[in-house]
Amino acid sequence: MGEKKSFKTVMDRDGIDRCLTRIAYEILEKNKGMDDLVLVGIRTGGVFLAERLKKKISGIEGGDISLGILDVTLYRDDISTSYKKQHPGKTDITFSLDGKKVVLVDDVLFTGRTIRAAMDALIDFGRPKMIQLAVLIDRGHRELPIRADFVGKNLPSSLWEAVTVNLVEKNGIDEVIIVEDAK
Amino acid sequence: MKLEKKDILGIQDLSVGEINLILATAESFLEISTREIKKVPTLRGKTVINLFFEASTRTRTSFEIAGKRLSADTINISASTSSVVKGETLIDTARNLEAMNPDVIVIRHSAAGAPRLLASLIRQSIINAGDGAHEHPSQALLDMMTIKEKKGAIAGLKVAIIGDIAHSRVARSNIYGLTKMGASVALAGPATMMPRDIEQMGITVHNKMEEAISNADVVMMLRIQLERQKQNIFPSLREYSQHYCLNRRNIALAKKDAIVMHPGPINRGVEISPDIADDPDRSVILDQVNKGVAVRMALLYLLTGGSQ
Numbered sequence: 001m002g003e004k005k006s007f008k009t010v011m012d013r014d015g016i017d018r019c020l021t022r023i024a025y026e027i028l029e030k031n032k033g034m035d036d037l038v039l040v041g042i043r044t045g046g047v048f049l050a051e052r053l054k055k056k057i058s059g060i061e062g063g064d065i066s067l068g069i070l071d072v073t074l075y076r077d078d079i080s081t082s083y084k085k086q087h088p089g090k091t092d093i094t095f096s097l098d099g100k101k102v103v104l105v106d107d108v109l110f111t112g113r114t115i116r117a118a119m120d121a122l123i124d125f126g127r128p129k130m131i132q133l134a135v136l137i138d139r140g141h142r143e144l145p146i147r148a149d150f151v152g153k154n155l156p157s158s159l160w161e162a163v164t165v166n167l168v169e170k171n172g173i174d175e176v177i178i179v180e181d182a183k
Numbered sequence: 184m185k186l187e188k189k190d191i192l193g194i195q196d197l198s199v200g201e202i203n204l205i206l207a208t209a210e211s212f213l214e215i216s217t218r219e220i221k222k223v224p225t226l227r228g229k230t231v232i233n234l235f236f237e238a239s240t241r242t243r244t245s246f247e248i249a250g251k252r253l254s255a256d257t258i259n260i261s262a263s264t265s266s267v268v269k270g271e272t273l274i275d276t277a278r279n280l281e282a283m284n285p286d287v288i289v290i291r292h293s294a295a296g297a298p299r300l301l302a303s304l305i306r307q308s309i310i311n312a313g314d315g316a317h318e319h320p321s322q323a324l325l326d327m328m329t330i331k332e333k334k335g336a337i338a339g340l341k342v343a344i345i346g347d348i349a350h351s352r353v354a355r356s357n358i359y360g361l362t363k364m365g366a367s368v369a370l371a372g373p374a375t376m377m378p379r380d381i382e383q384m385g386i387t388v389h390n391k392m393e394e395a396i397s398n399a400d401v402v403m404m405l406r407i408q409l410e411r412q413k414q415n416i417f418p419s420l421r422e423y424s425q426h427y428c429l430n431r432r433n434i435a436l437a438k439k440d441a442i443v444m445h446p447g448p449i450n451r452g453v454e455i456s457p458d459i460a461d462d463p464d465r466s467v468i469l470d471q472v473n474k475g476v477a478v479r480m481a482l483l484y485l486l487t488g489g490s491q
Contacts, residue, residue, distance in 0.1 A: 071211070074215075074223040074224070074225040074253075075223060075224055075225070088208060088211045088212075088484070089211055090210070090211050090213075090214055091214055091215075092214070120224065121223075124218070124220045124222070124223070125218065125219070125220070126219070
């Protein structure tokens with residue numbers, strides 16, 4: 001901290017909005033409508049994106065789509081090794097996942113470990129018919145055999161960079177930035 | 184934020200920040216117990232030993248369930264089935280358990296200070312599940328969590344604690360916790376059950392129960408320990424209950440929305456009348472038990488390296 005970090009903006013408010021609009025249409029296209037479809041946002045960034053997708057999907061198709069909130073902290077594989085840990089927040093899935101097509105929503109897809117944890121968590125809640133993954137940014141560097149079904153933007157990045165998604169709901173601004181030399 | 188402690192020995196040792204951290208973590212764990220599959224893999228591969236030298240249903244079961252819901256392996260040892268009956272000392276028992284490499288040892292013992300002694304001797308985390316008349320930190324934490332949920336905040340509340348204060352580790356831990364969190368505490372009980380100089384803990388002491396309850400937001404009743412009657416601390420149960428039983432008449436002196444708490448096990452008709460214990464508008468006794476699992480999950484999680 002204290003050092004000057006250079007960052008560049010790779011997506012602004014309109015860019016994020018267009019990506020989400022496209023993803024909403026793609027989700028409906030792939031699933032042929034919204035029957036049995038539910039959204040589950042991964043805390044914290046994914047929750048706000050999932051809320052926005054819910055609005056867009058309802059706007060396109062009419063009708064309501066269920067939205068759940070998932071906290072994966074307790075399913076992580078680095079609880080006792082990592083020094084940088086997250087707040088174990090509340091999970092809030094008030095509907096059954098049995099037989100549902102679940103679209104997991106997260107902001108950045110990176111190593112894939114969060115998604116691995118999220119899938120373990122979802123399966124503890126029931127037996128979804130299918131789990132799909134929607135992310136705003138795919139920055140590469142996967143450590144597990146996981147890929148997203150819906151991607152806002154592919155952003156090849158170096159391991160020395162940090163990709164940050166800021167959203168109005170928590171940061172007061174909509175933007176995707178790359179911070180260089182983040183170590 | 185991380186809990187920078189190896190052990191949980193008492194509320195006296197905890198800062199306001201640490202209490203808030205534990206309560207906030209416990210909040211997140213409440214929901215797990217409502218799931219169909221009540222288990223998360225967080226503490227997979229960790230071992231928790233419940234070492235109970237005193238009888239317990241609630242606390243031991245609660246710690247065991249807490250460990251299991253986090254996927255830890257929990258092992259229960261009670262004094263009657265352990266080598267204690269063969270004459271092994273507490274320290275030897277603990278050293279032997281230490282050699283088996285558990286991650287957390289939860290201990291209840293009739294001697295005040297037994298958990299602290301163990302904590303100083305062995306490298307694993309120790310959680311005090313009640314030591315003599317000293318402290319019962321997980322009970323006070325679950326009480327504070329219940330109060331916080333029902334009343335929104337702890338600071339500024341008036342909490343009355345009624346009964347055998349002298350022999351109550353629950354009372355002591357709650358006095359430490361509630362005063363740290365900014366509540367005012369009023370005690371009442373027979374003079375033989377009131378520790379000398381307890382006012383020094385920053386509380387008010389009353390002889391009459393009605394004075395302590397008056398205008399209270401929370402009324403916490405303590406179990407009258409029937410085994411104490413032999414020590415001539417009180418003449419008869421009947422006489423005790425005439426003066427210190429919470430009933431429809433005296434609860435009316437508390438605030439209209441006051442809640443009634445009891446750490447259990449309750450002696451119906453002795454310290455609390457059945458209609459109050461079962462009053463859905465007032466009694467939060469079973470809420471306390473429910474919160475207990477979440478609080479103990481939080482303690483196990485935070486001591487084994489989790490943070491918030």
